[in-house]
Amino acid sequence: MTLLRTLLSGRTTRLAFVGACTVLLVALFAPLLSSWDPDDIDLSQKLQAPTREHLLGTDHLGRDVLARLLHGARASLGSVAVIVAAILLLSLSVGSVAGYAGGMVDAFLMRLCDTFLTFPTFILAMFLIGILGAGMTNVILAIVCTHWAWYARIIRGLVLSLKTREHVLAARVAGTGQFRLVMRHILPGVLPQILVLATLDIGHMMLHVSGLSFLGLGVQPPTAEWGVMINDARQYIWTQPQLLFYPGLAIFVTVMAFNLLGDGLRDALDPVGETGGWGK
Amino acid sequence: MNEDAVLAVESLELEILRGRSRKVVRNVSFSVPRGRVTCLVGESGCGKSLTCLAILGLLPEAVRRTGGTITIDGERVNDLSPEHLQALRGGKAAMILQNPMSCFDPICTVKSHFLESLAAHGGNSGRLSPEVMPESDLARARRSLAEVGFDSPDDILDAYPFQLSGGMLQRVMVALALLSEIRLLLADEPTTDLDVVSQARILTLLDETRRRHGMGVLLVTHDIGVVARMADFVVVMHKGEVVEQGEVATLFAAPRHAYTRALLQAHLSLYGLAFGDEAVGTVSPEPCLAAATPGPVPEEVRIR
Numbered sequence: 001m002t003l004l005r006t007l008l009s010g011r012t013t014r015l016a017f018v019g020a021c022t023v024l025l026v027a028l029f030a031p032l033l034s035s036w037d038p039d040d041i042d043l044s045q046k047l048q049a050p051t052r053e054h055l056l057g058t059d060h061l062g063r064d065v066l067a068r069l070l071h072g073a074r075a076s077l078g079s080v081a082v083i084v085a086a087i088l089l090l091s092l093s094v095g096s097v098a099g100y101a102g103g104m105v106d107a108f109l110m111r112l113c114d115t116f117l118t119f120p121t122f123i124l125a126m127f128l129i130g131i132l133g134a135g136m137t138n139v140i141l142a143i144v145c146t147h148w149a150w151y152a153r154i155i156r157g158l159v160l161s162l163k164t165r166e167h168v169l170a171a172r173v174a175g176t177g178q179f180r181l182v183m184r185h186i187l188p189g190v191l192p193q194i195l196v197l198a199t200l201d202i203g204h205m206m207l208h209v210s211g212l213s214f215l216g217l218g219v220q221p222p223t224a225e226w227g228v229m230i231n232d233a234r235q236y237i238w239t240q241p242q243l244l245f246y247p248g249l250a251i252f253v254t255v256m257a258f259n260l261l262g263d264g265l266r267d268a269l270d271p272v273g274e275t276g277g278w279g280k
Numbered sequence: 281m282n283e284d285a286v287l288a289v290e291s292l293e294l295e296i297l298r299g300r301s302r303k304v305v306r307n308v309s310f311s312v313p314r315g316r317v318t319c320l321v322g323e324s325g326c327g328k329s330l331t332c333l334a335i336l337g338l339l340p341e342a343v344r345r346t347g348g349t350i351t352i353d354g355e356r357v358n359d360l361s362p363e364h365l366q367a368l369r370g371g372k373a374a375m376i377l378q379n380p381m382s383c384f385d386p387i388c389t390v391k392s393h394f395l396e397s398l399a400a401h402g403g404n405s406g407r408l409s410p411e412v413m414p415e416s417d418l419a420r421a422r423r424s425l426a427e428v429g430f431d432s433p434d435d436i437l438d439a440y441p442f443q444l445s446g447g448m449l450q451r452v453m454v455a456l457a458l459l460s461e462i463r464l465l466l467a468d469e470p471t472t473d474l475d476v477v478s479q480a481r482i483l484t485l486l487d488e489t490r491r492r493h494g495m496g497v498l499l500v501t502h503d504i505g506v507v508a509r510m511a512d513f514v515v516v517m518h519k520g521e522v523v524e525q526g527e528v529a530t531l532f533a534a535p536r537h538a539y540t541r542a543l544l545q546a547h548l549s550l551y552g553l554a555f556g557d558e559a560v561g562t563v564s565p566e567p568c569l570a571a572a573t574p575g576p577v578p579e580e581v582r583i584r
Binding site for chain 1: 336338340341366367368369370371374375377379382383384385386387388393396397399400401453456
């Protein structure tokens with residue numbers, strides 16, 4: 001609770017927290033917030049201006065823009081949640097083992113990381129999609145493949161530093177087993193820093209997902225997703241600019257909220273930081 | 281090897297592997313008799329702490345034991361499997377480290393530390409959290425804390441390490457070591473980071489504990505005053521080798537090696553005394569002890 005209080009003490013972070021929570025709630029309760037089916041096509045209603053029925057108007061296929069925007073949050077945030085969870089699971093396992101075991105195991109795992117770090121995200125995504133076909137699963141796979149190694153390297157560094165701390169040596173002296181040592185003394189020191197990094201990266205991942213969907217490599221139409229919505233609307237940029245504006249604004253606000261929240265979390269978890277951490 | 285020795289180190293050799301490998305500890309042999317205190321002295325960097333870590337099989341990655349044998353209470357550490365070695369640590373032999381403030385996990389309460397030690401050595405705690413520590417384990421923890429002089433063990437158990445002073449944490453570390461019936465206590469400069477009042481208290485505590493439990497103590501220090509007060513035997517290390525060892529009175533009265541003489545001289549000179557002065561005398565550790573030991577701790581400054 002002290003951490004949450006410190007986190008919410010800054011006005012900007014408080015705003016970011018509210019923004020991020022709003023997007024999360026919208027994603028969770030999207031079907032309850034709009035009575036329209038986001039994929040329901042009605043050509044007789046296409047490209048309508050905002051009305052009482054369609055609060056943000058309709059797109060070129062007569063679908064309700066608000067419903068698609070709300071359901072788009074599910075696709076964007078859902079995919080990012082899967083990506084972050086997969087990256088954390090993979091990198092925590094590899095990074096912890098490499099840092100703790102050291103020697104040949106460390107050398108092998110780090111060369112493996114180096115191999116994955118050589119692939120740019122978009123190139124690997126196109127390569128995977130070329131082989132496996134377009135779709136969200138392959139986009140998630142591509143982003144996880146190109147990002148887990150960064151995290152694994154950082155985690156390895158943190159583990160290397162933590163395992164030489166005196167309290168870890170003291171635990172070994174007391175006869176604590178290796179598994180317990182890692183779970184109770186090393187990982188709790190690694191997790192806060194990695195969570196900050198992951199929060200800062202949520203926006204970055206979201207841009208990747210939306211970018212690849214915009215290029216037609218990610219979520220496939222007619223599924224509602226913010227990148228797909230921008231792609232659908234690009235031919236109406238001069239006549240119906242609001243169709244690009246709404247999903248663009250949603251991406252902007254969400255990415256900004258998570259970035260600012262990550263910044264706030266970093267400051268809050270830094271006990272000696274100048275911005276005032278929980279240790280102060 | 282002395283038959284009554286709880287620890288015997290024979291021809292220990294340690295090598296640093298990084299860069300050009302070099303021997304940092306060479307041909308070190310000594311023993312710690314049961315119920316007695318052996319002090320390992322020497323300047324910083326002479327290999328005292330590495331020797332201690334080698335005894336418990338906890339050498340850093342970059343250091344390797346290249347020769348010699350270590351025997352603790354009749355068990356050759358060299359032949360033990362990692363599981364047996366883990367059971368030996370905290371079970372038969374415990375170690376008190378130099379800086380008590382950094383030897384405790386800052387995000388765990390003292391009770392968590394006890395729970396962990398008990399889980400490793402026959403307690404009933406297993407995977408439980410500190411909130412549901414079994415009564416039998418809690419009683420052991422309380423008994424151990426009371427033994428090192430805490431009047432209200434429950435308050436200490438609920439405290440986080442940063443809420444306790446260095447001296448209190450050092451006593452908690454001794455209490456953790458006493459959870460099992462240990463035969464050997466390694467104390468690596470246990471008073472270096474403490475003020476003189478806490479130093480005196482910890483040394484008294486170590487001595488009382490040693491008498492009560494009859495364990496052998498290997499006390500690593502570079503403080504000759506501590507040696508004079510505590511030691512039965514002294515092992516002097518210099519540049520990774522044992523240059524002289526013997527009973528404390530003999531060694532203080534007639535140091536044979538130039539380094540031992542220099543060590544005694546350096547210590548006495550801090551107090552304006554000179555080794556070999558008639559005024560000081562050279563027949564007992566008394567001048568060193570008198571020069572360095574603080575007086576009795578006044579009641580009003582005693583800590584809980």
